Amino acid sequence: MIVKVVIDIPAKQVNRSFDYAVPKDWESAIKLGSRVQVPFGNMKRTGFVVDITDETEFNGKLKPIHSIMDYDVFLNEELIELSDYLAEYLQCFRISVLQAMLPSLLKAKYDAIVQIHDPVQFSEKVGSWYQNETSIDRKVLEERISPNAISQLKKENIISIEYQVINQTTQKTKTMIKTNLNKDQLMNALEKTSQRSFKQRAILEYFINNQAIESIEKSTLMTELEVSNATINSAIDKEWITTFKEMIYRDPLKDVSFQTNSSKTLLAEQQNAYDLISQSVDNKQADTYLIEGVTGSGKTEIYLQLMDRALQQGKSALLLVPEISLTPQMVERVVSRFQTGIAVLHSGLSITEKYDEWQRIIKGEAKIVVGARSSIFAPLENIGIIIIDEEHETTYKQSDNPRYHARDVARWRSEYHDAPLILGSATPSLESRARAQVGNYHLIHLENRVNQMPMPPVDIIDMTQVELRETANELSPELIEKIQDRLDKKEQVVLLQNRRGYASYLLCRECGFIMQCPRCDISLTYHKFDNQMKCHYCDYHEPLPTQCPSCQSPHIRTHGIGTQKVAETLEEIFPEAKVTRMDNDTTRRKGQHQKLLDEFSSGQSNILLGTQMIAKGLDFENVTLVGVINADTALNLPDFRASERTFQLLTQVSGRTGRGRLAGEVVIQTYNPEHYVIQFAKTHDYENFFRFEMKRRHLTNYPPYYFTTLLTVSSKHQGRASQLAYDLKAQLYNPELERKEQLYIIGPNRNNISKINNYYYFNLLLKYKDKTTIQRQLDDILNNTQQKATQGVYVNINHEPQYFS
């Protein structure tokens, strides 16, 4: 037996498989996808078995495998084949793809423990050395019996192998507090504590009054007693209390009620969609459907029923949702429909939990997988349907290597399994919608909302007018009045302040003029460092003007307000209202996100103010007003997708109101009330937005008319990086292709943030019609630049990048 092994070194020179001999005693333990340790040069490295054969083309003596790392496999034949395709398609190393497919536990350090389920039989098979322990170290067993024998014991369910993570620091822990003193000792301490030490006494009193509680989480204690860290520390110094770490174990299904939730009757439109797609499920056709349905049109119900149908036919189902919508509510909908056989994969799970879920999928215990981007690699067999909800979300594209897009992977797996792929969104990506336009995807429209409520009316507030009347206020009088009205009625308000508010651009406060690049149809960015207005797509730049180039007003200035400022303003205007602020700052800590949402949904706060994270998938019945404080921030980013993202964001956030029985209303404040994005968002008119935006993309040669690839050259030496960027451009430049409008090369440009961690970045953007025209050259570049890497110059290839910074 000979195996082909891919070694875990991400380098072009070893980006292929190497052949190894397998000792007889190992043959039944080794499977396709097994992780093994092999001698490589004078090293010992891990690798993956990607093929099992009896032949080799290697002219030399094959080395035998050193050891087998797992008696389970985490990759099946399909995934191995997929890794080959993706490595070539993404132009990255195969090992990087293979590693991306695996649960992260396998990358951590761990101990392998053999659990002995049947000591009697075990003893019979292994002999007298066994001392009746319930578990032993795997190494010990491996010294005594062969891998084949271990594999056999495992198969017979006499043993199982479990992993314990050694490096527990990567595990999430919480700090717990307990007291070692008994009640009398505590009382004693209390007496000795000054009456003025309120906080100290509060801690003592807490433990006196809560004798039954063994321990309490530190942060809970701090908030409940309103004591600071310093107080806790001094209590520790006085030896009243001690702290210890406890693992945070989060069962994803723990808080989910297991009530059955049977299928709902579908509306005619939904039924129609279901009927169409279920034919593809039944007939095993790898069709792609794009469901374009407004918020509340009941896409999820269609998904659930389709998944059910696949399940009925003995197939499995894969549902991808953006990480942010993987909330307990979402999970509950799936669980309550199917009860069992569901694996939920999300970032809140510890690595051991993720591994457990993975195991359940491999063993076939879970036939349904719900998860975020990386779940697209779930090792399901016999997939009957793949669904990607909110398909336009940029989180489906991985931003670092391997830079795959879940949609592309889904497309491949759909073909492999002859299973339909469903893409759902209220505002599909232009790429997907265009594919539907030309008939590559089947387009399904859902026009009606299940609750029959109309889409909320949208008010556009022209902030250029407001600024003239009222200075230095982010909130227009109209919006203030409407907020006050909801507060009076005890209804709730959602306010959006775009995340990327920090992006400074130049805006005329009088006429709303925003400086654009004359060559690129993209707004210029203010660079404080040299006081210049710059384009991030070409090298255009000009000095910061002192007056508006359009109306000569001196009221021109850089712009960008943060949520913090808005929260302050709100508290000034509405002192009686409680504002929940949700942005990257307030949700950085784990669990904080859900906590803030709970605070709002339970009605403890009246206004939810946040960045775009509040726009997604939240469903609050009592919200009757949505306000967008400044629709322009996202609109003027130097990115050709700025319009698309803004439209998606405005539409999504509008969908946050009118979810219940109460009618909703949307207010959008903008300095560009006539902008087409704002106008189409006002009427919730995706279709016309699509047509308009397509024209623009056509004129500027951007996707979906052209494919894009971003080459990033980075180095600690600015000169070397820029030199290589220019060299690469020269290599790729082809006047013939450019004349035929087949290939455009833009740049090199300095990166938006030109220096990160002392590395200088230069970008080359390729726009092309046919990837085959540049595939070989890019392969060459990848090869050649591998050597450059030793000189500290790195090249990254990113196909279809989502962001250009």
Next chain:
DNA sequence: AGCACGCCGACT
């Protein structure tokens, strides 16, 4: 990644 091989400059 790591190591060996190999070809040119400054030394006991």
Next chain:
DNA sequence: GTCGGCGTGCTC
């Protein structure tokens, strides 16, 4: 004459 710089190439 040799020691060692790191450019190049190989690892089943």
